Amino acid sequence: MIALLDTDVLIDVAVDRHPFAEHSSGVLDAAQRRSFESYIAWHSVSNFYYIVESTTSGSEAKDFIIDLLNFVEIVPTTTKDAVYAAMLDLSDFEDALQVAAAKSCGAEYIITRNLQHYKRSPIPARTPQAFLRLLAS
Numbered sequence: 001m002i003a004l005l006d007t008d009v010l011i012d013v014a015v016d017r018h019p020f021a022e023h024s025s026g027v028l029d030a031a032q033r034r035s036f037e038s039y040i041a042w043h044s045v046s047n048f049y050y051i052v053e054s055t056t057s058g059s060e061a062k063d064f065i066i067d068l069l070n071f072v073e074i075v076p077t078t079t080k081d082a083v084y085a086a087m088l089d090l091s092d093f094e095d096a097l098q099v100a101a102a103k104s105c106g107a108e109y110i111i112t113r114n115l116q117h118y119k120r121s122p123i124p125a126r127t128p129q130a131f132l133r134l135l136a137s
Contacts, residue, residue, distance in 0.1 A: 040068075
């Protein structure tokens, strides 16, 4: 199984955002065990750092990224992927970029808490909790 992790999943774990951190941590634990192929979009790295650095120290945010990249791959994307994202009928362009990244790596799912923004996504979105149930089945 291949899945793209949306930035909110990473942030939930890094800043221990309750009640979401538990299931998001479960997803990262499963990714670390290689229970599925896990990817993030390139722009997620900068978005994550920008948000997490403001609530922790910059070194903590960088350490989290370094640890994460030991078991999560960054999706290679191109200009064509950005054009694809711009053509998607999604209300949030950042989420469209996530969809384009998911398409580029062959993801079957996008793991996010923000299901509302992915209603029109050609790749289904699942919450961390729902994805963990899917992995267990």
